Amino acid sequence: MLAQTEAAEFVITRTFDAPRQTLWECFTVPEQMKEWFGPKGSVIIAAAMDFRVGGSYHGAMRDSEGRVMWAKLVYREIIPPQRLVWEHSFSDEAGGLTRHPLAPTWPLKLLSALTLEDAPGDRTKLTLIWSPLDATPQEQATFDAAHDNMRSGWGGSFERLDAYLARTT
Numbered sequence: 001m002l003a004q005t006e007a008a009e010f011v012i013t014r015t016f017d018a019p020r021q022t023l024w025e026c027f028t029v030p031e032q033m034k035e036w037f038g039p040k041g042s043v044i045i046a047a048a049m050d051f052r053v054g055g056s057y058h059g060a061m062r063d064s065e066g067r068v069m070w071a072k073l074v075y076r077e078i079i080p081p082q083r084l085v086w087e088h089s090f091s092d093e094a095g096g097l098t099r100h101p102l103a104p105t106w107p108l109k110l111l112s113a114l115t116l117e118d119a120p121g122d123r124t125k126l127t128l129i130w131s132p133l134d135a136t137p138q139e140q141a142t143f144d145a146a147h148d149n150m151r152s153g154w155g156g157s158f159e160r161l162d163a164y165l166a167r168t169t
Contacts, residue, residue, distance in 0.1 A: 010130040010147050012154050018165045020116045020124045024081030026161060027114065030057070036164040039063070040156040046070075053078055057086075058095050069101055073112070084114045087133065103146075107132035107139040128154065 016023055026032045028051055034044040041064030049057045057073040070091045077085035088110040089097045100106035110130050117125045130150065132143050 008144055008147075010143070010150050011127065012151060012158075013125065013127045014158050015119050015123050015125045016158075016162065016165060017121075017123055018169055019122050020118055021081045022165070022169060023116055023124045023126065024084075026164070027084060028080075030059075032164075033057075033059075036157065036160040037061075038157060038160070039153045040160065051075065051078070056095075058091065060093070067101070070098070072097065076111075082116050086112050088112045088130070103142060105138050105142040106146075107135040107143055109133040110143075126158075 026036065028049075030047040030049045033049075034047055037044060037059075038061045042061045045060050045062050045068065047057070047059040049055070051057075053075055055075050057075075058070070060068055060070045062068050070093055072089050072091035072095055073086040074089075075084070075086050077083060089108060090100050090106075092098050097108060099108065109132070111133050113129045115127045117127075119125045132140055135143065
């Protein structure tokens, strides 16, 4: 069993103009994730999902500079439509775990916990917590130093999610 590393977690919270079920589907339906997931300028070019505890998401993103990066998520906890927990890793095309292609001291695995709560006006408050799993001190330091970049990256993804929700709801 993997252990969560003791250190500062990365936490980001945002409220969206959509009901909780709609936001839940944005994270659990691959066709919807493809429309918004990833930093600004990125495009999802492959996505496969086996959405169950123990199942996984395996996908590829092309960034604004043309680099392709694969990711693998392994689902640990699914409580519709309020909580989703997964292990988040970079991967290769075959689904094997790899190091971050641009940051070799990035933790191999992160624990991601997403919660969705009703907010006034048929809105939803999203909280995402990221923390390294079994990280070395160097990996933990890399993670801790990257909080501003993570906030920017997730912020860009959430701006894309806002735009997607505005087009579809």
